Amino acid sequence: MPSPNPMVARADVPRRSEIEVHQASRLKDALEVMAAGAAEGKPWMPVAGGTDLMVWITQRRVVPARVIDIWNVDGMRGIEETEGSITLGALTSYAEVRRSEVVAEWVPPLVDAARWCGAAQIQSRGTLGGNIAGSSPAGDTLPVFSAWDAELTLVSTAGARVVKFADFYTGYRQNLLQEDELILRISIPKPAAGSLQVFHKVGTRRAQSISKVMLGFRGHLGADGTVEDVGISFGSVAPIVLRMPRTESAVRGKVLDTDTIDAAVRVAGDEVVPIDDVRSSATYRRRVAQNLVRRYLTALSKS
Amino acid sequence: MKIDMKVNGTLHTVDVPPMKRLLDTLRDDLRLTGTKEGCGEGECGACTVLIDGEVVNSCLVPAIQGQGVHIVTVEGLADGDTLHPVQQKFIEYVGTQCGICTPGMVLAAKALLDENLSPTREEIREAIAGNLCRCTGYQKIIDSVEAAAAQMREGANA
Ligand SMILES: Cc1cc2nc3c(=O)[nH]c(=O)nc-3n(C[C@H](O)[C@H](O)[C@H](O)COP(=O)(O)OP(=O)(O)OC[C@H]3O[C@@H](n4cnc5c(N)ncnc54)[C@H](O)[C@@H]3O)c2cc1C
Ligand code: FES
Ligand code: FES
Numbered sequence: 001m002p003s004p005n006p007m008v009a010r011a012d013v014p015r016r017s018e019i020e021v022h023q024a025s026r027l028k029d030a031l032e033v034m035a036a037g038a039a040e041g042k043p044w045m046p047v048a049g050g051t052d053l054m055v056w057i058t059q060r061r062v063v064p065a066r067v068i069d070i071w072n073v074d075g076m077r078g079i080e081e082t083e084g085s086i087t088l089g090a091l092t093s094y095a096e097v098r099r100s101e102v103v104a105e106w107v108p109p110l111v112d113a114a115r116w117c118g119a120a121q122i123q124s125r126g127t128l129g130g131n132i133a134g135s136s137p138a139g140d141t142l143p144v145f146s147a148w149d150a151e152l153t154l155v156s157t158a159g160a161r162v163v164k165f166a167d168f169y170t171g172y173r174q175n176l177l178q179e180d181e182l183i184l185r186i187s188i189p190k191p192a193a194g195s196l197q198v199f200h201k202v203g204t205r206r207a208q209s210i211s212k213v214m215l216g217f218r219g220h221l222g223a224d225g226t227v228e229d230v231g232i233s234f235g236s237v238a239p240i241v242l243r244m245p246r247t248e249s250a251v252r253g254k255v256l257d258t259d260t261i262d263a264a265v266r267v268a269g270d271e272v273v274p275i276d277d278v279r280s281s282a283t284y285r286r287r288v289a290q291n292l293v294r295r296y297l298t299a300l301s302k303s
Numbered sequence: 304m305k306i307d308m309k310v311n312g313t314l315h316t317v318d319v320p321p322m323k324r325l326l327d328t329l330r331d332d333l334r335l336t337g338t339k340e341g342c343g344e345g346e347c348g349a350c351t352v353l354i355d356g357e358v359v360n361s362c363l364v365p366a367i368q369g370q371g372v373h374i375v376t377v378e379g380l381a382d383g384d385t386l387h388p389v390q391q392k393f394i395e396y397v398g399t400q401c402g403i404c405t406p407g408m409v410l411a412a413k414a415l416l417d418e419n420l421s422p423t424r425e426e427i428r429e430a431i432a433g434n435l436c437r438c439t440g441y442q443k444i445i446d447s448v449e450a451a452a453a454q455m456r457e458g459a460n461a
Contacts, residue, residue, distance in 0.1 A: 017322075019320070021365075023367055023370070051345060054363040055344050057322065067322060069367055120430055121358045121360040121433045125364070207433065
């Protein structure tokens with residue numbers, strides 16, 4: 001489903017007071033209402049924490065005719081640990097991520113990303129599902145989900161389907177969600193013990209700022225000192241969150257000596273496709289991305 | 304739509320469009336005008352209230368999400384004529400000038416101190432990072448919160 005482009009203000013939208021609202025408390029009920037709406041050509045747009053949607057409505061960029069409030073829907077919240085992965089309900093807030101011992105133990109960069117999303121007020125309400133579905137290339141948690149090979153479970157009355165996070169975005173603000181579908185949960189495979197795991201946000205200030213560049217980085221050296229596993233993703237350097245397979249290939253299976261790192265940094269410069277905008281120039285973003293690749297490959301070589 | 308919301312301990316029923324901002328519901332329908340509007344876009348924190356103890360921007364909460372929760376606004380902090388320690392210390396340490404940011408600052412500080420009675424100055428800064436103040440330069444606000452923490456620690460030990 002193309003996500004509405006919230007960067008464009010529109011005149012032909014309903015007034016706030018005209019929005020029809022359904023409040024759901026059970027998942028089955030929410031999905032049935034959404035299926036019926038989609039079938040009659042009047043879809044329901046979910047609101048979770050509202051930290052994106054309420055701003056879009058105020059600025060008259062996206063004003064849906066119908067909103068379904070999913071904040072209290074059962075079975076969409078909470079963090080669980082299984083043998084190979086950790087699973088987070090789509091309604092899990094940044095505040096819950098920050099409080100979670102499971103996330104801190106297995107994927108600490110997600111805690112760092114949550115810590116610098118907006119400020120406390122945003123973290124109480126903003127959800128992981130909203131960050132993903134909102135489809136902004138500047139979504140702070142997205143480089144972590146991308147580099148850690150996360151999977152999403154999407155549900156509708158037709159059932160559940162699991163999609164790779166890597167396949168979820170199909171273009172700028174476009175994703176695989178159908179009009180009658182919700183993101184139910186996110187599952188992240190546990191990285192190998194001893195992995196270097198990093199989230200790095202570059203912005204004008206740490207809190208309450210839209211990132212200029214963010215990096216999600218995880219890597220692991222084998223017993224012989226070569227790179228056994230690596231995942232590198234950037235936010236805000238391309239129309240969608242960008243996994244860096246060519247940069248990863250430049251180091252996977254190799255010893256991280258100076259030549260290898262230099263070569264990977266060159267590849268990274270080609271692999272990002274940043275734009276100039278009000279926050280930064282493309283040149284700046286490319287340079288920052290390359291510096292971050294160098295910094296964390298060097299750290300990995302010493303790990 | 305009729306929505307039941309508990310505000311500062313009292314149950315109210317309001318009849319409002321469900322996507323109306325909680326901010327406007329508090330100010331227009333419940334006449335609780337202590338909660339301020341600054342940016343209307345989640346950036347400034349002037350509209351901060353507590354929902355079930357958590358800080359939120361009321362300009363980003365649809366009224367319907369006020370159903371069944373407990374909302375605390377700045378009007379709910381004082382106990383009769385006795386100000387909450389955070390309010391008292393904002394006066395003593397001049398943590399307020401024009402006052403627009405103050406209700407939100409005070410609530411963000413209270414939420415911090417409810418969880419952590421011995422915050423560092425850095426932790427105080429992080430807790431109020433979503434509350435912008437164009438007057439004080441922040442140092443006196445941080446002084447006020449530190450002083451309130453000290454008083455509340457004394458109260459807790461007494
Ligand atoms: C002041 C401010 C600062 C911010 N700072 C940051 C920041 O630093 N980093 C960052 O990444 N973001 C930031 N944001 C953006 C926003 O807070 C996050 O994207 C947040 O995660 C959105 O979650 P939500 O639950 O509030 O989404 P909502 O506003 O409720 O929804 C957003 C979109 O997602 C859809 N949606 C939500 N949940 C689901 C679901 N389960 N299934 C299907 N669709 C769904 C909605 O229909 C809507 O289209 C900021 C916002 C503000 C106002
Ligand atoms: S008015 Fe709500 S954050 Fe500024
Ligand atoms: S006292 Fe004026 S904005 Fe803070």
